[in-house]
Amino acid sequence: MRLQNKVAVITGGGSGIGRAAALLLAKEGAKVVIAGRRHKPLEETVDLIKSAGGDAICLSIDVSKTGEVKKMIDVAVNTYRKIDILYNNAAVFTGTGKNVVELDEDEWDDLMDTNLKGVFLCCKYVIPHMINNGGGSIINCSSISGHLGQRRQGAYNAAKGGIEMLSKCMALDFAEYKIRVNTVCPAWVETDFNREDVAKRKDEVLKLHPAGRIGQPEDVAYAVLYLASDESAWVTGTSLMVDGGYTAQ
Numbered sequence: 001m002r003l004q005n006k007v008a009v010i011t012g013g014g015s016g017i018g019r020a021a022a023l024l025l026a027k028e029g030a031k032v033v034i035a036g037r038r039h040k041p042l043e044e045t046v047d048l049i050k051s052a053g054g055d056a057i058c059l060s061i062d063v064s065k066t067g068e069v070k071k072m073i074d075v076a077v078n079t080y081r082k083i084d085i086l087y088n089n090a091a092v093f094t095g096t097g098k099n100v101v102e103l104d105e106d107e108w109d110d111l112m113d114t115n116l117k118g119v120f121l122c123c124k125y126v127i128p129h130m131i132n133n134g135g136g137s138i139i140n141c142s143s144i145s146g147h148l149g150q151r152r153q154g155a156y157n158a159a160k161g162g163i164e165m166l167s168k169c170m171a172l173d174f175a176e177y178k179i180r181v182n183t184v185c186p187a188w189v190e191t192d193f194n195r196e197d198v199a200k201r202k203d204e205v206l207k208l209h210p211a212g213r214i215g216q217p218e219d220v221a222y223a224v225l226y227l228a229s230d231e232s233a234w235v236t237g238t239s240l241m242v243d244g245g246y247t248a249q
Contacts, residue, residue, distance in 0.1 A: 001029030002229045007080040009033045009072065011063050011122060012090030014041030016191035017141065019048075020217035021087055021224045026054035028225060033076040033083075034058040036090060063090045063118030073125045082133050085228045086126045088119045089141045093193075095155045108155050115159035116166070123170060127179060135178030139227045140167050141220075142183040144243050164239060171237030180236035184223045187243035189215035210245035 008025050012018040013034035019041075026032045026049040034042050034056060042058035049056040059075055061068035076083050092114045095107035119140050130136030145153060146160030164183060171181040188205050190198050198205060198214060205214055223242045226232050241247055 002225065002231070003085070004029035006030045006084040006228070007033070007076065007082050008085035008087065008228065009035070009076050009083055009122075009126065010087045010089060011035050011061075011072075011118070012141075013045055013058070014038050015045075016193060017186070017189060017217045017220045018087075018089040019045045020221035021089065022056065023048060023052070024218070024221040024225050025085070025087075025228060026056055027052065028229075030085065030228075031080050032056040033072070033079070035061045035063070035072045037062055062114075063088075063122060064113035066121055069118075069121040069125055072122075073129065077129060083126055083129045084133065084136050086122060086130075086136070086138045087141070087224055087228070088122050088139070090118055091115050091141065093156065097152050098155075099152050100154050103155055111155050112159055115156070116162045119163055119166065123166075123181075127170075127174060130179050131174075131177045136180075137228050137232070138167075138170070138179065138181045139224050140181070140183045142167070142185045142239060144185050144187045144241065144247050146183070146185060147239070147247060167239075168237045175236060180227075180232070182227045182232070182235060182237065183239045184220055184227065185239050185241050185243065185247075186215055186220050187241075187246040189217060189220060191217060208246055209243070210248065213244065215242065215244060 008030040013022045014036045039060040046056045046058045094110045095103045142163045143160045145157045146164045167181045167183050
């Protein structure tokens with residue numbers, strides 16, 4: 001197993017890419033702490049892991065709230081004694097489909113608080129434990145939207161671009177402590193959240209991906225596994241495109 005004796009914290013682990021990553025990391029031997037806003041989907045993910053012989057717990061938190069992030073870290077350390085891996089997957093899509101004139105300030109704040117501030121807070125409170133452990137791997141879920149300009153997605157792309165720069169800076173700041181920080185950057189991935197939209201726009205979306213298909217959560221989960229494992233021990237400060245060729249065009 002590639003993650004034997006490792007402990008992973010995953011935010012947004014109740015569905016989609018987060019659930020797929022939690023299941024895969026647990027399958028590879030990691031003990032998994034899954035966090036998110038909706039408790040029932042989190043419990044379902046834990047049940048799936050345990051039924052396959054894995055070890056996992058979950059708790060409901062809002063990653064934009066300092067006290068709740070601290071609680072998540074405390075629970076993880078108190079339960080499993082350490083944290084080796086952090087996968088920041090939690091995100092919202094508030095205000096997408098609007099330009100900056102149409103976007104409400106509250107929508108901007110909600111998106112930035114979860115998508116960017118949430119990454120900052122989780123890293124802020126996990127990194128001291130990783131330093132004490134002698135190292136660790138942080139994987140932040142960015143997007144191709146952190147590298148491209150796209151119409152009517154200014155807030156979302158700004159947050160993802162912020163994740164890209166924050167990750168590079170943290171990679172430099174903590175390399176001496178053997179802490180690696182990288183991002184995964186999906187293109188269109190079919191999840192419960194967007195399945196209806198993907199179905200309506202299938203031909204349009206397929207044309208964006210030279211690989212000839214839309215991504216599945218497991219495609220991203222395997223990229224997360226690589227960055228979480230010791231196989232990527234010399235990889236830090238980089239962005240792994242998981243996009244079916246989208247950004248190669």
